[in-house]
Amino acid sequence: MNIFMVGSSADTALEQSYRRAMEAAGHEVFIYDVVDQFGEFTRFGRLGQIVNQYISVDPWRQKLNRDLSLRIRAGRPDLVLVFGNARILFSTLAFVKSVHDCRFVLVWPDPLTSLQPHVRDAALLYDGVATYCRASVALFERMGFANVQWVPLAADPALHENAAPASQFLYDLTFVGAWRPEREQALATLIRHFPALKMGIWGTSWSRSQSRTLKSHLHPKPLLGRQCAAMFGQSRLNLNVIDDACFPAANMRFFEIPVAHGLQLASACPEMAGTFKANEHILYFTDHDSLCTTVDYALSHPAEMVTIRQAGYDLVRQQHTYAHRTTQLLTRFL
Template sequence: MRLVLGGHGAPGQVGWCLRRAADQLGLSVTWLDERLFFAGNMAHIPGRALTWGLAHSVLPYVAYNLALLQRARSAQPDVILLVKGARVWPSTLRALRKSSSAVLALYCTDDPYNLQASPPSVRAGLRFYDLIATSKRPSMHQVERVSGTKVRYVPLGYDPALYYPTQPTPAQRARWGSDLVFVGAFDRDRHVALEQVSRAAVESGWRLRIWGARWHHLPSASPVAPFVTRRILPPRLVRLALACSSVALGFVRHANRDTHAMRTFEIPATRTFMLAERTAEHRTLFGEDQGAALFDTPEELVTRIRHFLPDEESRQQIAAEGHRRVVQGQHTYHHRLVEILTA
């Protein structure tokens, strides 16, 4: 099978993981890495782009869309698969439909109707796809109704080359160790929960560490601020931060209609104890206090931390079961790519 694949090529990003999976499957892959065209993650946001001038807003899009058309012409693919599709113009999708016999597929790893995550071009382009896969189950009927296109639910996953159990050295534990860790971007709902966790951490002497992007949105007086390091960790350091922590917190993004997140699979893959939001999907994947511990409210989150933090034996048993379920459950991006290509 010949595949044109477009996405973000940073290690750990879904596009990067799917490209590795395509290579493992022995596909003939023509890869289009968005990083070659766009300098910043926020380049697709129209209001912001306008302030950057022509060179930073329009020209990268022109180059990217022309490159996609050119690769489709030269590769003569069986499938064109785009991850997120946030950089692709509807006119480009229309041209691909006319000029190529390939199946045109989209993998929505963000909710197309989350205005903070998906630009208008994503919604305008939905009707041009032959297949739409989405990791957002609550959005499926809306996407299907608007696009008139077959929509398949394909969850996020993990790459076993990046996320696996690690035995940290004493020096690494001293550098990265914590009682509680959260690795992820700022979100208002997460901030509300972490405010309570931060206050409890101060009262109880817990070591709390928070890593990730967009934490500059944090109110300056927030009790969360002292625990935040505004740094995006590459996968090898995410793995290390998880391995050096007793409890890893797992939040979803409600504005994105998440029922799970990338960390849903990445945390258990490292055999780290996960305390995650209680969604229907998390309950199906892990059960209650079997492969992960779950919570509903910030108050319950703090209560569950107080329960599990001193109980190392229970944490290790739950972490081991979570690891077993993820590893044996066919949750790698290799499996996800097969699901998309055979839909």
């Protein structure tokens, strides 16, 4: 099968995780990198590229979409997957559908607060939506999208899998992710209650942190890909404070930690709670009190944590990789 993706070709991008899984299944995949291609049509050098990130310049966008339309027509794919807010216009979908019989599916991996108008404008021309959040299915249907399916995020073993659990740990607890107020509050609470805790924090925008107690635990350089996986495996506990706007769905980290043989301590995730069961595959917390109680229990019961860590890995490997999601996509949209 010939599959054409519109999005990002960055190695750690969701598109690449799907590409690896689809190619392993024998499909031919091409990624049209919208950001890279936009560079061919923007003017005024670096300044134009910066402006284009925040303000849509219609002539540049029209040129990009013309190029995209012709690329799709020439490639004659069976399926076009459009990821997130990729700047594809409804007119592009209309043109391609008028000259080539293929299906367009929107792959939506973000909170609805991120949905941009150009995506909504093309609702009637999409043949389906694969949304990471079950709660958003009805909302996409109300916006006019057809065949809206819940297809959660997943683990990419090629990017994050560790071959075996660590026998020794570098940290008691780590957090890998961008700064958010709720994340800062959770980590600051832990340091107050466990001052001897060996903690590491990696991610962007942590310069915004107001907590003095966290300063010595911050690492300015973010971790990506294999570096991220290595740290997950070398920490006794991996904290996953899911972005408030992501609720009630699971974020990418939810699957990345267990496939790296990491033990995950996650904030409430109702859409996955029935599958990733508390104290069996994962540890959960609901507020700062339960966070501290759970950390205390985990650190004082290492043998039990070994069992949970392995069960989480097994569950992800058996049911929640992008190979599994690829099967879901192709079954539901073709």
